[in-house]
Amino acid sequence: MTIDEIRDLLKEVKYPGFSRDIVSFGVVKDISLDKDKVEVDLNVTSPSEETRGEIKSQVEAVLTKSGGFSTVEVTLSGGSQASPPQKPAAAPVPAISLSDVKHTIAVASGKGGVGKSTVAVNLAVGLAQKGHKVGLLDLDIYGPSLPVIMGVNERPMMTQERKLVPLEKHGLKLMSFGFLTGNDTPIIWRGPMVSRMTEQFFTDVTWGELDYLIMDLPPGTGDIQLTLTQRLRLAGAIIVTTPQDLAISDVRKGADMFGKVNTPLLGVVENMSGYVLSGVVRGSDNQPISNATISIPGMDKTKEVKSSDDGQFTLEVDLFKRGGGHEESNRLHVPLLCEIPISLELMESCDEGIPLIIKDPDSPAGRVFAQLVEKVEEILPG
Ligand SMILES: Nc1ncnc2c1ncn2[C@@H]1O[C@H](COP(=O)(O)OP(=O)(O)OP(=O)(O)O)[C@@H](O)[C@H]1O
Ligand SMILES: [Mg+2]
Structure with missing residues (x-):
């Protein structure tokens, strides 16, 4: 053997x-x-x-x-x-646990702007579309994006017990710092305050019973993220990266952070993996041309495709070096959950507040999100 x-x-x-x-x-x-x-x-x-x-x-x-x-x-x-003897902490920090939530999943990355919020939202909505009870918690205190991507920004109600009632949209329960502070307020808070606020988002929100609570973490792998992940007893983390080398080294930092707090990595999502070109080939008479060859030089090799009977074609083009996500998932022995192409529709759907998995589930990126949802259901059955 x-x-x-x-x-x-x-x-x-x-x-x-x-x-x-x-x-x-x-x-x-x-x-x-x-x-x-x-x-x-x-x-x-x-x-x-x-x-x-x-x-x-x-x-x-x-x-x-x-x-x-x-x-x-x-x-x-x-x-x-194997863990070395720990120095006693200044004050014991008890873990926060939500007994009515089956799986708490963090979407994280070492780097900003790689598409964490986009992935978190489409994953959460996709799981809800499959009939699961899903909550989405935006923990990005410095730049909450949920209000924009989900197209909702209201002040949450309070119960008599002074608990916050999550907002509901697109079949999800939602909570974000943005709902409390308004999106435009620049917030400069120090670590302990952030930790306290975050804790309240768990203990003082009436989440009720959930199959999945998806958390959109702020970028980076600093103390705040470490404390959060340590205290929240996550079922697992999904690391988002772009294909370039720099982002990949950030994936390592992210992966290491979750290793430190015993959180299993569910896998890596590579975002902005390539570009899907699609269109119709037409002749000078404006009629569609079938069986025409469309040939585009790519990073590694020229890609070619033939147009169909009605002149249509789709062709995936690499804009950056590919394979980084693959390499990293191999190194970590975790799956590469999906590769999301660069997509204009995806960007527009974020700006419009209608997640792509609702707006255009059959688009190339929409279909990739559906795969991601299936993989997460497979790893952590709801
Ligand atoms: N595959 C994609 N194709 C095109 N645009 C994308 C794609 N993924 C994300 N975007 C766009 O990139 C921007 C950043 O995405 P997003 O806000 O999800 O990143 P983030 O990692 O959450 O950022 P931050 O670190 O600031 O929280 C958004 O405008 C989003 O619409
Ligand atoms: Mg974000």
Whole structure:
């Protein structure tokens, strides 16, 4: 058996409590093979001894059952065993948990402007369209974008118990700093205040029962994000990146941050991956021409396509270096969830306040969002 075959075999082991396998969660750190002796090093970040023990014994069982090895050795790193002794914190920070929310998912990136909010909104609306109960929380205190992208900006009501009632639009429950402060107010708040405000968005909002709570995180991987993710006990994080190298190094920082707080990475979304050209080829008489060759030079190779019977064509063109998302998802052993093309319709839909997955689900980017929704449902069933 080769190392790759062993890795495939280990995909039979599911992460306890998830439908996803341990390989795609990045748990399998190292596999070494010496004749018929196999050694597997697992990096289980969960502090739960039960989870760690269960993964270890399942890996041992799968390898032993395969009959391919005389000796099977499984070691565990990460989590409680490997973590260095912690300095006592100044004040203990209890975790916030929302018992009525099945899955809390953060959409994050190390960098601004890569499309986190666009992805968060379309994912949330797409999940709601499938009949799930979904909340969307915009935690971007310095530049809340939910009011614009969702086309709603009202002051939330308060209950008698002084809890905020989320706004509802496009089938979602919504909360954003923007609803409270107005979109134009430049806010300069320091970390502790942001943390307190954020906490209130969890504890003092009547979210009710939800299958998914999607959080649009502010850009960066600083203290604020770290504290948030640490305290909120996320089901997982989705990292958004653009294909260029610079953004990719930010993905690493983002991924590392979630590693520090034991949050599984659900996968990477590559945004602005390429451009989908579409149109109709016409002759000088303005009649559509079928079977014409459209040829566009791309980054790696010239791409060609033939027009259809009615002259129509679509062709995906790379504007930037491709493959960064692929490389990074391989390195992290997490899936590349989707590649969203640059799309004028997507940009317009954000400005208009009607998410593309509602406005034009059959557009190239709309279809990619539908794939993303399916993958998230598969990883974390609602
Ligand atoms: N695939 C795309 N094609 C075209 N425009 C896009 C695409 N994705 C996002 N945009 C546009 O890029 C801009 C930035 O997107 P968005 O606000 O979602 O990014 P962000 O990562 O949330 O930014 P910030 O870090 O400021 O919160 C928006 O105007 C949005 O409409
Ligand atoms: Mg944003």
